[in-house]
Amino acid sequence: MNSTHGFLLDSLKEEPIGETVNFVWYITDIGIAALFKGNEILKTYNVNVEIEAKDISLDISKEEKEYCEIEDKKLFIFYS
Numbered sequence: 381m382n383s384t385h386g387f388l389l390d391s392l393k394e395e396p397i398g399e400t401v402n403f404v405w406y407i408t409d410i411g412i413a414a415l416f417k418g419n420e421i422l423k424t425y426n427v428n429v430e431i432e433a434k435d436i437s438l439d440i441s442k443e444e445k446e447y448c449e450i451e452d453k454k455l456f457i458f459y460s
Contacts, residue, residue, distance in 0.1 A: 388408055
């Protein structure tokens, strides 16, 4: 595991900033992380993540987005 993964996993131990239908949202040292709650194929939720962000008043429309899997966790990371 690289140091970036360590930062992300540490952030997931903190209190989330919100929860939507398919994601739990966290602030990280890198940006905003959306932790996928389901076991389905995540590609289906690629667009949903941006829609669900609005449900907790996050505007991530101008942020860069990356998908990553760390251990058994599926995350979208949003950063500038």
